[in-house]
Amino acid sequence: MSIVALSALDKRIINQLHGGFPLCPAPYRVAAEALGTDETTLLERLTALLAEGTLTRFGPLFNADHMGGANVLAAMAVPMARFDAVAAQVNAHAEIAHNYQRDHALNMWFVAAAATPEAVEACFCRIEAETDLAVARFPKEREFFVELKLSA
Amino acid sequence: MTLDRLDLALIRATQGGLPLTPEPYAALAAKLGTTEAEVIARLTALQDTGILRRIGAVPNHYRLGYTANGMTVWDVADAQVDALGEAIGRLPFVSHCYRRPRALPHWPYNLFAMVHAHSRVDADALAAQIAAVLGAACHGHDILYSTRILKKTGLRLVD
Numbered sequence: 001m002s003i004v005a006l007s008a009l010d011k012r013i014i015n016q017l018h019g020g021f022p023l024c025p026a027p028y029r030v031a032a033e034a035l036g037t038d039e040t041t042l043l044e045r046l047t048a049l050l051a052e053g054t055l056t057r058f059g060p061l062f063n064a065d066h067m068g069g070a071n072v073l074a075a076m077a078v079p080m081a082r083f084d085a086v087a088a089q090v091n092a093h094a095e096i097a098h099n100y101q102r103d104h105a106l107n108m109w110f111v112a113a114a115a116t117p118e119a120v121e122a123c124f125c126r127i128e129a130e131t132d133l134a135v136a137r138f139p140k141e142r143e144f145f146v147e148l149k150l151s152a
Numbered sequence: 153m154t155l156d157r158l159d160l161a162l163i164r165a166t167q168g169g170l171p172l173t174p175e176p177y178a179a180l181a182a183k184l185g186t187t188e189a190e191v192i193a194r195l196t197a198l199q200d201t202g203i204l205r206r207i208g209a210v211p212n213h214y215r216l217g218y219t220a221n222g223m224t225v226w227d228v229a230d231a232q233v234d235a236l237g238e239a240i241g242r243l244p245f246v247s248h249c250y251r252r253p254r255a256l257p258h259w260p261y262n263l264f265a266m267v268h269a270h271s272r273v274d275a276d277a278l279a280a281q282i283a284a285v286l287g288a289a290c291h292g293h294d295i296l297y298s299t300r301i302l303k304k305t306g307l308r309l310v311d
Contacts, residue, residue: 003217014216019206023192023199025175043172046209050169057210059170060195062163063203073252091303099302102223104294106259108302109223136255138264142234144241144249151216 004054009037013045014055015151071097071113072120073138075106076131083107089130095123106136155203158186162194170207218268220275222295224282225261227254232289233263239285240265245278260292272297 006014012035022030032042049055078086083101090096090110099110114120124135155163161184171179177195178188198204213221228236233251240263241249248266265282269275279295 003219004215014209014211017209019208021170021207023177023196023207025177025188025192027176028174039174043174047172049209050172053212054215055209056212057169058172058208059168060163060166060198060207061205061210062198063205087302096303098304100298101300101302102296102298104296106296109296109298110303136259138252138255140250140252142237142251144237144251146241146246146249 004052006054009035009041010045010049010054011151012036013042013049017058069113069115070117070120071111072117072124073109073111073140074124075109075136075138076127076133077105078108078131078133080107086131086133090127093123093127095120158184158190159194159198162191162198213268217270220269220272220297222267222269222272222275222279222297224265224267224279224295225293226263226265226282226286226290227260227292228263228286229289229291230262236286236289237263240282243278243281243285245269246282261294 016035017031021027024030026039028042029039032039035042037045046055046058050058076086076090087099087101087108090108091099093112095112095114097111097113099108101107102109112120112123114123124137127133128135162180165180165183170176173179175188177191181188181191184191195204195207199207213219237249237251240246243265245267246265247268248264250264251262252264254260254262267275267278267282269278275295275297279293283290283293
């Protein structure tokens with residue numbers, strides 16, 4: 001994926017619209033003033049940044065813990081000869097939200113999300129039965145507050 | 153706080169993002185059969201309770217040049233891991249920080265922190281800053297870089 005060159009305005013949008021978006025009837029107009037632009041331009045730039053993939057999303061971000069479901073990180077040590085076949089077996093489960101290859105003996109890391117912890121566990125058990133590989137479960141025991149800003 | 157039907161409808165309606173129209177909350181209200189004032193009041197309440205983390209832009213790390221995205225993992229003394237986890241979460245380059253169970257004997261790590269940098273050399277330098285904060289309470293660590301995205305659909309609200 002290519003790295004983009006951004007205009008000064010686009011950089012301000014990405015760096016300053018991290019959070020704190022106004023909760024008022026015309027929030028883009030208020031936010032645009034703070035960014036030194038106008039509502040129409042801000043809406044055009046957000047639309048373009050989303051379309052080109054520089055932003056993956058613009059809007060409310062909810063805490064998954066409150067969204068009525070369970071999600072658990074897990075990992076497997078997959079023999080390289082079977083890696084793509086096992087990835088296909090894991091990804092075939094609708095519960096799997098993300099799956100990454102990582103450079104470690106535990107080389108496949110995925111998150112399963114479902115309505116209940118029992119449904120997540122059942123998904124892991126099915127993956128173990130289908131692949132004949134152990135799934136190491138890493139449920140979140142505690143989340144530490146973070147406030148990341150990636151500057152553009 | 154218990155979420156009612158309208159809160160859940162609001163979460164579902166905004167999973168794809170906030171409408172990119174001059175009056176986005178009025179647009180949501182029209183879709184959900186309520187008023188703009190009610191949508192704003194609900195979002196304000198959700199934000200006050202922390203269920204709504206923030207409203208804003210989510211950049212694509214890779215497109216901004218943050219191509220080294222490392223999962224740093226640490227074996228930290230149980231008695232100190234919570235206090236140190238708080239300190240690691242406050243570091244400006246950490247995007248997620250969790251305490252998780254160890255999977256012994258092969259996985260001694262109980263603290264996970266995601267870091268984002270422009271190169272692996274830079275990411276290793278960020279990991280060194282984490283190591284300095286953890287000090288003697290840390291008995292070992294590793295950095296796992298993602299080498300391939302196998303699936304990414306994002307977490308969705310369960311129906």
